């Protein structure tokens with residue numbers, strides 16, 4: 310049984326997004342005030358889009374904020390399935406347009422070949438990351454740590470920032486931040502919307518088999534604070 314993290318439940322997704330956007334923007338500005346720059350890692354998928362919009366209007370020093378993704382599908386940034394496209398269209402807008410964004414996909418034809426260049430492109434990001442926002446799939450994956458993938462162990466054990474992943478249950482080869490990279494952060498938020506996600510989260514707390522539900526690698530550790538933000 311995993312000891313539960315801080316769990317905050319909201320009446321509506323809008324209430325959740327308002328509070329989470331406020332917390333993230335305050336933490337980013339605090340980082341800029343104390344260390345001159347800040348870093349933010351966001352997830353893709355459908356859950357964070359309204360959060361991105363709220364964040365993009367926050368009055369903070371965005372030009373000192375470095376943003377990247379927790380994971381990416383190995384598709385061009387213009388394609389519908391690209392997480393980078395979501396970030397560009399929903400987060401890097403309004404006041405946040407001046408943030409320094411680095412995507413994970415590059416010109417190589419596979420994540421295995423492109424991984425080294427991605428790692429180099431993130432070398433100047435402030436670390437530990439100030440804020441990481443994770444999502445979770447109903448199979449218990451987070452980032453692109455898919456329970457089915459042969460590369461999961463590497464993503465969990467590598468000292469490198471990124472790993473290539475070829476999920477058998479989801480489309481596209483992927484690149485993902487490694488477990489070491491994600492846990493090298495000051496604050497992780499797990500953003501969950503919908504009762505099906507709540508039930509997967511509750512199931513994840515039942516034991517610590519990370520291969521069955523990779524989200525447990527985040528929930529079972531105590532190195533980095535994890536706050537779960539949930540709304541039905």
Ligand SMILES: O=C1O[C@H](COP(=O)(O)O)[C@@H](O)[C@H](O)[C@H]1O
Pocket residue numbers: 352353354355356357379380381382392443444445446447451452453
């Ligand atoms: O494939 C992915 O899925 C997860 C969850 O996505 P959602 O659509 O259920 O919010 C996401 O966190 C991850 O970044 C994405 O690549």
